[in-house]
Amino acid sequence: MFDGTRDQTALVRMEGLHKSYGAVKVLQGLDIEMKRGDRVVVIGPSGGGKSTLLRVLMGLEKVDAGNISFGGRPYITVRNGKTVIDTEVRRSIGMVFQHYTLFPHLSVLQNLVLAPCKVNGEGTASAKARAQALLDRFGLGARAGAYPAQLSGGQKQRVAIARALMLDPKLMLFDEVTSALDPELVAEVEQVMLELAAQAMPMVIVTHDMWFARNIASRVIFCAGGVVVEDGPPEQVLGKPIHERTREFINRVFHIRA
Amino acid sequence: MHLDFSILPRFADALAYGLWLTVRLTLICIVTGGALGFLLALARRSGSRLLRAVSTVYVEFFRGTPVLIQLFWIFFCLPILLGVELSSFVSGVIALTLYTGAITSETFRSSLGTVGREQMDACVALGLPARVRITSVILPQALLRATPTLLSNAISLFKESSLVSAVGMADLMFVGQNISNNTARPVEVLTAVALIYFAVAFPLTRAVAVLEGRILRKLAV
Ligand SMILES: Nc1ncnc2c1ncn2[C@@H]1O[C@H](COP(=O)(O)OP(=O)(O)OP(=O)(O)O)[C@@H](O)[C@H]1O
Numbered sequence: 400m401f402d403g404t405r406d407q408t409a410l411v412r413m414e415g416l417h418k419s420y421g422a423v424k425v426l427q428g429l430d431i432e433m434k435r436g437d438r439v440v441v442i443g444p445s446g447g448g449k450s451t452l453l454r455v456l457m458g459l460e461k462v463d464a465g466n467i468s469f470g471g472r473p474y475i476t477v478r479n480g481k482t483v484i485d486t487e488v489r490r491s492i493g494m495v496f497q498h499y500t501l502f503p504h505l506s507v508l509q510n511l512v513l514a515p516c517k518v519n520g521e522g523t524a525s526a527k528a529r530a531q532a533l534l535d536r537f538g539l540g541a542r543a544g545a546y547p548a549q550l551s552g553g554q555k556q557r558v559a560i561a562r563a564l565m566l567d568p569k570l571m572l573f574d575e576v577t578s579a580l581d582p583e584l585v586a587e588v589e590q591v592m593l594e595l596a597a598q599a600m601p602m603v604i605v606t607h608d609m610w611f612a613r614n615i616a617s618r619v620i621f622c623a624g625g626v627v628v629e630d631g632p633p634e635q636v637l638g639k640p641i642h643e644r645t646r647e648f649i650n651r652v653f654h655i656r657a
Numbered sequence: 658m659h660l661d662f663s664i665l666p667r668f669a670d671a672l673a674y675g676l677w678l679t680v681r682l683t684l685i686c687i688v689t690g691g692a693l694g695f696l697l698a699l700a701r702r703s704g705s706r707l708l709r710a711v712s713t714v715y716v717e718f719f720r721g722t723p724v725l726i727q728l729f730w731i732f733f734c735l736p737i738l739l740g741v742e743l744s745s746f747v748s749g750v751i752a753l754t755l756y757t758g759a760i761t762s763e764t765f766r767s768s769l770g771t772v773g774r775e776q777m778d779a780c781v782a783l784g785l786p787a788r789v790r791i792t793s794v795i796l797p798q799a800l801l802r803a804t805p806t807l808l809s810n811a812i813s814l815f816k817e818s819s820l821v822s823a824v825g826m827a828d829l830m831f832v833g834q835n836i837s838n839n840t841a842r843p844v845e846v847l848t849a850v851a852l853i854y855f856a857v858a859f860p861l862t863r864a865v866a867v868l869e870g871r872i873l874r875k876l877a878v
Pocket residue numbers: 420423425443444445446447448449450451452
């Protein structure tokens with residue numbers, strides 16, 4: 400089903416990422432290499448730096464040291480203590496946040512076409528047609544004219560995913576996109592993500608939902624204290640973790656859920 | 658005491674003329690003052706210390722001095738310093754624009770502050786360049802949020818503009834005072850003038866309340 404996993408060339412290579420907020424060291428030498436077909440789920444304790452990792456990858460945060468390359472091309476580097484970001488590379492990455500972050504003053508359709516029209520110079524008619532097709536696919540066809548405040552959380556999050564997809568990203572980042580949702584709305588968002596997975600969209604997903612992690616991941620990374628503690632297939636990391644710290648974490652999370 | 662309101666219709670045209678000047682002055686100055694206020698708000702949030710300092714001093718000065726002094730200064734001192742004659746309408750517009758700029762800059766400053774960092778993150782994640790971020794995301798939301806307060810600012814300006822009567826501009830207040838003096842019927846005339854101000858301001862005050870509810874609901878995301 401996931402034939403994208405056969406392509407083994409590196410899509411993202413992160414080397415020695417360091418990042419601190421003042422005295423708080425959040426990333427402490429993070430190395431992750433991601434293949435083109437990978438769907439990486441990042442798990443780990445609260446405050447462990449998962450969101451920071453995604454924000455760095457999205458080019459939203461400066462880093463203190465380390466570098467990231469994307470498709471073999473330098474993306475983020477540190478020169479003389481300054482973070483240099485290749486914005487062209489950044490445009491091929493999409494991100495969905497926990498709190499939707501739709502533009503509240505724009506309708507659903509306008510949210511979707513803003514970036515394609517303003518950034519890529521796409522014609523309004525063609526962007527709108529693509530947007531409508533995406534919304535139809537996500538079961539939101541009838542809501543194109545609605546404003547974000549008129550949508551449920553699950554609908555908002557699906558719109559946010561559609562908005563990111565309008566730019567044809569080569570990599571999608573999801574930071575706890577279902578954490579703010581009522582439980583009965585989680586499935587509709589996860590369904591959309593599983594659909595993307597089926598189309599071999601490379602993704603990095605932060606989630607606390609271990610069932611979902613097991614279903615969507617081709618690889619699970621356990622991150623704690625700003626470093627990668629364990630990295631492997633979901634059966635290993637979620638089922639029979641090698642490291643004591645991972646085991647503790649997994650036991651605790653599953654215990655809470657049980 | 659005998660009250661005779663029947664004298665009023667005779668002065669309807671004069672009062673209408675005065676009201677029209679008041680309305681024009683208010684409309685022009687809320688637009689020019691609003692634009693100035695927006696720029697001042699940006700300056701007060703800018704990275705440059707100089708811009709921040711200059712704009713802060715400006716705002717505090719105009720908020721901290723009586724409007725009447727500002728009017729007198731623009732009417733009588735500015736022409737001397739510049740060496741040019743200004744029509745009284747132009748002087749009135751300048752004075753009230755400068756004052757309204759200071760007032761509305763506070764309105765814009767707080768509304769800009771409510772557009773959260775998350776909106777900025779979303780803009781970056783979508784690759785929107787700085788110009789688009791400001792014109793398509795930040796500005797419309799800030800304006801929308803500022804609208805009820807701006808309307809309140811406009812209502813205040815509508816009332817405070819009556820001060821221009823003190824420098825001889827023939828606004829509603831000035832016309833009313835004149836009629837009152839000439840007819841020796843202050844109770845009838847000044848009551849009517851007050852009611853005219855109220856008749857314009859009150860519906861707008863109600864509109865602010867309604868608008869505020871709607872906008873807050875819309876932006877509650
Ligand atoms: N903008 C910021 N300023 C200061 N400290 C921050 C900032 N953002 C994050 N931190 C700190 O960095 C650390 C890592 O935060 P991060 O949000 O990356 O963790 P996380 O793994 O995503 O946690 P959670 O599971 O709770 O979302 C935390 O100690 C947090 O307090």
